[in-house]
Amino acid sequence: MEFGELKDVDLRDVWPHEAHNFTPWLADNLERLSEVVGIQLESASTEVAVGQFSADILARNPTDGSPVLIENQYGSTDHDHLGKILTYLAGLEARTIIWISERFNDAHLSAVRWLNEHTADQFAFFAVRLRVLQISDSPMVPVFEVLERPSDWDRQVRASAQEENGRLNETRQFRHDFWQFYAQRHPNDIELRPDHIDSNVYHDVSGIVVSQHLSRNRVGIYIRPRTGDDSESSALRVESYWQMLNSGRGEDCLYTNTRERGNWPEMVDWLHDRLMEYRRVLTANATADN
Numbered sequence: 001m002e003f004g005e006l007k008d009v010d011l012r013d014v015w016p017h018e019a020h021n022f023t024p025w026l027a028d029n030l031e032r033l034s035e036v037v038g039i040q041l042e043s044a045s046t047e048v049a050v051g052q053f054s055a056d057i058l059a060r061n062p063t064d065g066s067p068v069l070i071e072n073q074y075g076s077t078d079h080d081h082l083g084k085i086l087t088y089l090a091g092l093e094a095r096t097i098i099w100i101s102e103r104f105n106d107a108h109l110s111a112v113r114w115l116n117e118h119t120a121d122q123f124a125f126f127a128v129r130l131r132v133l134q135i136s137d138s139p140m141v142p143v144f145e146v147l148e149r150p151s152d153w154d155r156q157v158r159a160s161a162q163e164e165n166g167r168l169n170e171t172r173q174f175r176h177d178f179w180q181f182y183a184q185r186h187p188n189d190i191e192l193r194p195d196h197i198d199s200n201v202y203h204d205v206s207g208i209v210v211s212q213h214l215s216r217n218r219v220g221i222y223i224r225p226r227t228g229d230d231s232e233s234s235a236l237r238v239e240s241y242w243q244m245l246n247s248g249r250g251e252d253c254l255y256t257n258t259r260e261r262g263n264w265p266e267m268v269d270w271l272h273d274r275l276m277e278y279r280r281v282l283t284a285n286a287t288a289d290n
Contacts, residue, residue: 011132042060055069060216067093075101077105095123099128101127109147127147127149178258179214205283206282206283211224217257220254
């Protein structure tokens with residue numbers, strides 16, 4: 001019998017740049033993180049402006065619509081990121097905070113533990129270690145390991161699992177019905193699988209990813225580089241286009257009661273109009289760059 005060697009892979013060999021590669025990948029694969037923290041997550045937006053800083057990911061818990069802040073960090077945790085997390089907590093009104101890093105210092109694990117013990121029950125703080133593992137030449141596997149979480153968290157999750165499952169089924173049906181309504185109203189915009197239940201629909205426009213997003217109280221649109229594109233020129237293009245499209249704001253969204261189907265025509269038309277504008281600007285500038 002022959003055994004392989006289990007080894008850690010350097011994160012930069014998988015995602016060369018934390019902001020340009022890992023954050024977009026995680027935003028598209030939140031179910032991996034959901035499984036270990038016990039919270040269903042849906043992506044809302046990335047690089048959300050908070051004063052002079054930018055939060056990596058602002059997701060949402062579809063069970064109650066509450067914001068979930070996800071802050072990523074390569075290397076060892078530091079005071080700078082802890083301070084940013086507290087700043088984002090106030091600026092974004094997040095209830096759940098997930099701090100992801102390669103290595104956690106004992107002092108920062110103690111800080112997360114203290115926050116869980118001394119803040120109101122509505123807040124939850126997680127310290128999550130990120131690793132990428134590989135056996136010999138097998139496919140690489142990202143691994144999330146929860147180092148700190150609220151006390152009795154597993155019991156709370158189990159107690160609400162049945163109720164949450166029913167709500168999630170309702171959420172999936174809601175997403176399916178909304179995007180099918182969109183496709184019927186603007187059939188030239190998107191091509192959907194019959195079983196599409198994601199919160200996002202993605203478009204590749206001149207090498208830039210345009211994402212249309214649906215959540216509990218808004219629809220939105222944003223841009224990012226293609227997954228795996230870590231070139232500086234691509235990041236600069238996205239930043240430049242975002243300034244042209246959105247005057248540098250953290251989000252381009254329409255706030256409304258998305259569950260009210262009577263609002264869907266307005267929401268869908270707004271998404272369509274913004275997509276047309278994004279396509280116009282991105283296509284024109286790509287042509288000019290060439």
